[in-house]
Amino acid sequence: MTAAVTTVGLEQLDVVAGAPAGNLALAVHRSTAAFRAGADVVVLPELAISGYVVDADLARAVAEPLDGPALAALGAVAAAHDGLIVYGFAEAAGADLFNTVVAVGPDGPVLHYRKLHLFDREKAVYTPGDLGLPVASTRHGVLGVCICYDLRFVEVLRALSLRGADLVIAPAAWVGGFDRTVPATGATGHVASVLAQANLDQVAVVAVSQVAGAAHGGPATLGGSIACDAYGELLAGPLSRTAPDSALATVDLAAVHAARVRGERIRPREDRRRDVYTLHYQGEPV
Structure with a gap:
């Protein structure tokens, strides 16, 4: 049975590039703490176990199979x-x-996703994802996942929402390089993009970034993790831009569904002009 609300723990980590054992120990510690604080779902950043590794030899050395140590421990x-x-x-x-x-x-893996849109130096190390954009019906609602740079492609959240996702979870390692400028404090352009799309697609989103990775062999990750509702209004965050941080966000699934009707004659999904345009996912219209 699906819960009326789900509490999501945002665990923004400062991880060490190329140190999976230590990162996994940190992930276990912070996940345990989040559950004890009341989380139903805990979200960790992109490449939280390996660290943000974009050296091909190091990435090969620290990579693990799906059923490796991280899956067993977490x-x-x-x-x-x-x-x-x-x-x-x-x-x-x-x-x-x-x-x-x-x-x-x-009972094991519920969703398995490989990043579709590789960013910058990732393209020389990783293979583009080949598992599509999966969604899964859980007792926490219908969940979808994507990763970081995927959020800059509007088709991703649109496809996930139209395929039934109530909540899209987006682990990230937010860095500069896409926007012209990055503010020193507060919300970055990444956040503005997420909030706008959540409202337009009527889906809740939780995006959890690495932070301060430059101190540990990675890029200068920006932190600023957030959770928002299906109106694009903040439920938590932005978290710290410079340090590890945590938050709990409560996602009301009924409110997500209700957001898809904005008025008696304002129904964004029904109002789509599918006779003029449509979006196809794996060859089928959605």
Whole structure:
């Protein structure tokens, strides 16, 4: 049975590039703390286990298979607390490396996603994702996932929302390089993009970034993680721009569904002119 609300723990981590054992220990600690604080779902950043690695040799050395140490350790935490953990890692699959996110619950993986849109130096290390944009019906609502740069392609959140997602979870390692300027404090352009799309697509979004990675061999990740409702209004964040941080956000699933009708004659999904345009997902219109 789907819960009326779900509490999401945002766990913004400062991880070490190329140090999976230490990062995994940190992920276990922070996930456990979030569950004890009341979270039903815990969200960790992009590449939280491997660190943000864009050196091909190092990435190969720290990558692990889907059923590797991270899944075993975080799956055990999820089972102990009857919850769900969403985390990013460098996945080894045959000769390929993927920038991957998994949602693991008490009974194992619920969602397995490989980043579709590789950013900058990722293109020289990782293979573009080949698992599409999965959604899964859970007792926490219908969940979808994407990763960081995927959020800059409006088709991603649109496709996930039209395929039924109530909540899209987006682990990230936000950096500069897309927007002309990055403010020193407060919300970045990444946040503005998420809030606008959540409102337009009538879907709640939780985006959790790495922070301050330049101190540990990674890029200058920006933090500023957020959660928002289906009107694009903040439920939590932006979190710290310079330090590890945590927050809880309560997502009201009934309110997400209600947001899809904005008035008696304002129904964004019904008002789409599918006779003029449409969006196809894997060859089928949505």
